[in-house]
Amino acid sequence: MKDYHINIFYSEEDSCYVADIPDLKFCSALGETPEAALREVIVAKSAWVETAEASGKAIPIPTYRPVIYQVSA
DSSP, X not given: OXXXXXXXXXXXXXXXXXXXXXXXXXXXXXXXXXXXXXXXXXXXXXXXXXXXXXXXXXXXXOOOOOOOOOOOO
16 A cells, blocks of 8 residues: 655744645644654554544545646746
8 A cells, every 4th residue: 555645834824844644634743844744744644543443434545646737848
């Protein structure tokens, strides 16, 4: 199985980086750097999956893919 797509962006409102996994509803984390946010969302993903398994909920397969734009010269 392929892994989940992770978005990382800077939030002016929160004054930190946010990492989220679109396929896992409400799975996100914050960090002072993009690397810190990524480390934290990986921990959050593990907790999300463990909680879903323990409660018998379905774990979605990775499907989200960002739109990639090509710019022609």
